[in-house]
Amino acid sequence: MTRFWDIPVHDSTRVRDVRVAAEAAGGHARLGPHRTAVAALVATEPAANLFKHAGGGSIVIDVVERPGEGEPVPAVQHASLDHGPGIHDVTAATRDGHTTSDASLGAGLGTCRRTSSAFDLFGSHRGTVAVARTDPDPGISRVTAPPGPRAGGINVPLAHAEHSGDAWRLARSGPRPTLMPADGLGHGVGAAHASGTAADELRRSAHLPPADILRHMHPALRPTRGAAVAVAQLDTDRAELAFAGVGTIGAVPHTGTSWEPLILHPGIVGARFPATVPVRRLPWGPDNVLVLHSDGLPARWTPPDGPGLPTHDPAVVAATIPLDAGSSARPPRDDTAVAVLARARAGPVS
Ligand SMILES: [Mn+2]
Structure with missing residues (x-):
């Protein structure tokens, strides 16, 4: 079961907690001692910035899967979230040796970018999000990240809990990536077991069309509390997104000029499966974005917005939404x- 660390950072004493959490996450992801040290470094630098420059914020650490073909490779992901004034010149700030009023800011983030497997940040008047992922292979993931659409996410447990009842997963079958969020009923370990089972089943069923993936999951989730699950499958050859969902999950694509929510079917995968599962198909261009x-997100949330935001790491785009x-x-x-x-x-992929 995936362990989470959600650490509020408002003073220097919590930076140590962030380092300890990153080291523990490195153990969960089996990074080995060297890459675990890198994970700890790239987590503590943004943590120090939170109280020095942003008036405090939080660091969320979990283990995600490195995008790519073949067997999934675990990576430690750190997301730093704050409502501070923002870093105005991101390119300069992440260049090694960049100096600001506090010289350690630029040098630290430059180190993060160079040593982590992926690093990206986005700042606006609403705050700043920085995401770093560290996987076991130094320098490998930058070149093996597959071309085409990318996916990422953030998962913030309620009240700094060690487990989240939610899970998200990307699985690929040939030219068809499938992105799935699942929300286990309630919260805590029982909910985490339900959504985690859905995530495991996605890998076994990613070759199926969306409604069949949900039908495949239903018996597997019967021993659990059940979950709301949505499945979005992109057919890159046909430039089409196929979508199906059961239960309360938000699904909002941006196609053309507007954000238009998709309707899910009522029910609970693993408990009350609907007789029919409608599938929605949308033409999908390279500029489209799906959230x-x-x-757990408030019903009225602000779609991701800002200069160039959609071109950022999808985990950064995702993290701006609960932050806003x-x-x-x-x-x-x-x-x-x-x-x-x-x-x-x-x-280049970064
Ligand atoms: Mn939930």
């Missing part, structure tokens, strides 16, 4: 997972 989210939607006046009511299917990146 999938659990109901969240405030102390509106604390989340449940675990919050957001997964994003985004356009292909022009230029």
Whole structure:
């Protein structure tokens, strides 16, 4: 069962907690001692920035799968979230040796970019999101990340819990990537077991069309509490997205000029499976973006927006959504997972 660390960072004492969490996550991901040390470094640098420059924020650490063909490779993902003033010149800030009012800011983020497997950040007037992933192979994932659409996500457990009742997963079958969020009923370990079972079953069924994937999951989830599950499958040859879902999951594609929510069928995979599962098909161009989210996100959330945001790492795009939607006046009511299917990146993969 995937372990999570959601660590509020408002003073220097929590940076040590972030390092300890990153080292533990490195153990879960079997990174080995060297890459675990890298994971700890790329987690602590943004953590230090949170209290030095942003007035505090949080670091969310979990183990995700490196995108690519073949057997999934685990990677430690750190997301740094803050509502601070933002880093105005990101390119300069991540260049090694860049100096700001505090010289350690630029040098630190440059180190993160160079040593991690993937590093990206986005700052706006609403705050800053930085995401780093560290996998076991130094330098490998930058060249093996497949071309075409990319997916990523963030999963924030309710009330800093060690487990999330939500899960998201990307599975590939030939030219068809399938992105799935699942929200186990309730929260805590029982919910995590239900959504984690759905994620495991996705790998066994990613060759099937979306409604059949959900039907395949239903018996596997019977021994669990059950989950709301949505499946979005992209056929890159036909430039078409096929979508099906059962239960309460948010699914909002941006096609053309607007964000238009998709309707899911009521029910619970593993408990009350509907007699029919409608499948929605959408033409899918390289500039389209799909946001999938659990109901931990407030009903009225702001679609990702900002100069160039859709071209960023999909995990960064995903993390901006709970950051923008969240405030102390509106604390989340449940675990919050957001997964994003985004356009292909022009230029080198980072
Ligand atoms: Mn839930």
